[in-house]
Amino acid sequence: MSKLSADERNHLDKGKFAFPKERKEPLENASHVRNAIARFNQVKGVSDAERDAAWKLIKAAKKFDVEVSEANWREIGK
Incomplete structure (x- = not known):
């Protein structure tokens, strides 16, 4: 995965x-999208509504040609 320096991460737009809100799981490129999916269930301190919103952002990241087979985050790992 391509690494973001602390400075690069701090300068990323929240979007x-x-x-x-938590500035967790950047979606800057295909590698970051795959990592966000892999670590999705490890993110602490977020509500199911926040997870639903995050999943929509991850699915929208298909512009990076990452195949997302799960319809929603509850299907990860099943």
Whole structure:
């Protein structure tokens, strides 16, 4: 995965994160999208509504050609 420095991460617009309020799981490129999916269930301190919103952002990141087979986040790992 391509790494973001702390400075790069701090300068990202909130809209570039799956969880913008918490600034967790950046969605800058295909590698970050795949990582956000892999770590999705590990994100702490977020509501189901926030997870629903984050999943929509991840699904919208198909512009990076990442195949997302799950219809929603509750299907991850099943």
